[in-house]
Amino acid sequence: MISDKPSFDPTYGYSLESLLRVGWPEEPGDFVDFWESRYRRTLTIHPDPEMTRCKGDHPDFDVYDIGYRSTDGFIIGGWLLKPKREPIRRGLVVGHGYGGREAPDFDLPVGEAVILFPCFRGLARSRRPPVPDNPAGHVLYEIDRRDRYILGGCVEDLWLAVSTLISAFPHIEGHIGYLGISFGGGIGALALPWEPRIRIAHLNVPTFGHHPLRLTLxxxxxxxxxxxxxxxxxxxxxxxxxxxxxxxARHIHIPVHVAAALFDPVVAPPGQFAIYNALAGPKSLFVLQAGHSDYPEQREQERELLAELRTFFEPL
Incomplete structure (x- = not known):
């Protein structure tokens, strides 16, 4: 969360009505081929997950340290939660923000689920030199090489997180969802169109939407x-x-729930709404008063959002 007041207007002069009219840029002619061929190559890799039971005790979950293989020889670290007293009938992959992740979340609004919290390459438990582990450096890593840019590798990490869940819990195939916030929301939007094994998703203040516009904000x-x-x-x-x-997002046809903010000094709202507006399938919008910021209505909005997500994910 940002505590210092920014020296610019984090609404960028947009109202809700104007945010809902934000469009999206024209995609390259080979955009679909670029991602579909990448997905096919990634799925030739077996993630070979390794899990170690964590010390300590949690009343609701068995907690495991987990690592799995991804592309380019990366080992992706993270956590896996198994419910103690509920049957496992579905799975979730949960993506983190650009600050990384220090621990799993135990209060997600989806029950009877095994939950995988991967740390995307270069960040948190998946740090590996020479990839910078700070957001400003990470987002620029190999940005001048289209096929090597770090964000593409992070998308592959997500696809192989799904492979990891299915290899460890084969019976949940067909019942896997995704939740991603900020950085993880943007990576999720990039990954979802080509990943048929994810059936439903939530993106919270997602980034990387409408780059030509983002470059002006x-x-x-x-x-x-x-x-x-x-x-x-x-x-x-x-x-x-x-x-x-x-x-x-124009190629995402599964149900997607988006929480997008009217005020956000870190991920400009027009980019968030560009993603929501472009979604091609069933979609739901939860309007946050602010993102990446503390605000008076925050706790109440968080409670309302969790209640919506419980209902949204129930069909999974």
Whole structure:
């Protein structure tokens, strides 16, 4: 959360009505081929997950440290939760924000689920030099190489998280959902169109939507590092047009629930709404008063959002 007051307007002059009219950029002609071929290559890898029971006790879950293989020789670390007293009839993959993750969440609104919390490559439990582990460095890593850009590898980490769940719990295939916040929301939007094994998803203040617009909007988040890079080099869109979460959303046909903010100094609201607006399948919107910020209505909105998500994920 951001406590300091930014020196710019985090609404960027948009009302809810104007946010709901934000469009999305034109995608490259080979956008679909780029991602579909990448998905096929990724699924040739077996993740070979390894799990170790964590010390300590939790009343509702058995907690495991987990690692699995991803592309480019990365070992993705994270946590896995197994319910103690409920049957396992579905699975969840949960993506984190750009701050990484220090522990799993125990209060997700989905029961009877085994839950995998991967740390995307270069971050938290998946740190590996020379990939920077700070957002401003991570978001620029190999940005000048379309096929090697770090965000594509993070999408592959998500696909192989699904493979990991299915290899460990084969009976949940067909009953897997995704939840991602901020960075994890943007990675989820990029991953979902090509991943038929995920049947339902929630994206919370998702990033990487409408890069041409994002490059015009100052933020306190990773997008500012990209803006500065563009001012120096002027060629960033040659890569980013393949990593636009709003373009990807046009190809998502599963039910998606989006929590998007009216005020957000870290992920500019127009980019969040570009993703929601572009979604091609059944979609639900929860309007947050603010994202990446503390605000008076925050706890009440969090309770309302969790209640909506319990209902939304029930069909999984």
């Amino acid at each position: 100052r933020t306190l988040g990773s997008g500012e590092a990209v803006r500065r890079y563009e001012r120096r080099h002027g060629s960033v869109l040659e890569t980013l047009r393949y990593y636009d979460a709003a373009c990807a």
